[in-house]
Amino acid sequence: MPEVALSGQSKLKAARVLCVGAGGLGSPVALYLAAAGIGTLGIVDFDVVDSTNLQRQIIHSTADVHRPKVESAAEKLRGINPFITVLTFDTQLSSDNALEIISDFDIVVDGSDNFATRYLVNDACVLTGKPYVYASVYRFEGQASVFATAGGPCYRCLYPEPPPPGMVPSCAEGGVLGVLPGLLGVIQATEAIKLVLGAGDTLAGRLLLVDALSMRFSELKLSRSSDCPVCGDHPTVHELIDYQEFCGVRGEERDNGLAVPEIGPVELKRLLDGGEELFLLDVREPHEREIVHIGGHFIPLGDLPERVHELDSAREIVAYCKSGVRSARAVEFLRSAGFRRVRNLTGGINSWAERVDSSLPRY
């Protein structure tokens, strides 16, 4: 292509791009950047491949289950393009290592799956002057932009604060259409390549909304906020902070530790086998119960306030959902309503399927 030519290919070869996360977004990002000939590709991820990842994390295969994601990803990338350098960081990106890792790259592409990492990546990019190629997904919807370019807005200009823990479900809890991170990841890879080439108009100053159900793409204007604590006129954030605390994660964990009694799947199985008369409460949605259940009374979390009279506060109740997040909220609600003998199944039915009954499907 004349827009790229040999000089453009040389720019790609000389470029150093860091992919944060080798998951749903990171998979297509890394695959396309490797194929495009990005000379040095960094992958940071602390997780291992799980079978439930494979529906969307297409850089990994069934044979990779239980392998570190960075190891699995690097193998595929070197298979596609043996002439690039793949640097792996089998660690959790944190305030302690982010600046050191990011400073070694030209562009950062964020494929993380939580708010704490997104604010960490944003702040590290602003502080080091690296463009931040952003996308996120939930169910059938996605968002993409390019932050932290000269004069452009950053992620904090758009969302100065994260939602409280639990208010916006994660993909693990709420689900995501498997191809959607593919769609958004390809957009991120496109933006990264344009940044390297210095060609075209990037998404800097624009938020792209993608609705896969209606297949509509909307574009919204964004501006840098003069009040932004990181990139504004009078910034107050000059170094990386504790992003777990900023996002309230530690508070949630602390609250859970005190307010939400838990029971693990193995312990629950032992009690049930021993004849304990436990009352199981499934708080998921009907379509989830169709996939798999372990019995018990069925009241979706949203219906619990108006159907709480169906429960006997004298019984010992164990609430469960897919991964333990919604059922923790159910337990909190029931305890606030006066129920004292109520516990949350740690890790939800997926953990039960993993640790107690492997014949059950996980989703």
Added chain:
Amino acid sequence: MIRIRVQLPAHLRTLARVTGEISVEIEGAVTQRSVLDAVEVNYPTLRGTIRDQMTHRRRAFIRFFACGEDLSLESPDRSLPEPVATGREPFLVVGAIAGG
């Protein structure tokens, strides 16, 4: 009475138990405040999710758009753009998501 179209993010649609775009009837000035007041009357489960329940200020992880423009920092009592006020274009409530 004017019927105003409103688009909500997925997690708020789930909370409101709706599957697509919603609409609310407004009598009088069509502003952020009048539209969101009507949304909260029609969908009480959304109270506190878009605006703080006490101060009625937009939450920091939510933004308002219309006709491609960011209206988040405008006065809640300023009239919404004509295409929104006449029901041709939706008022967009966009929320932070973090899935990847």
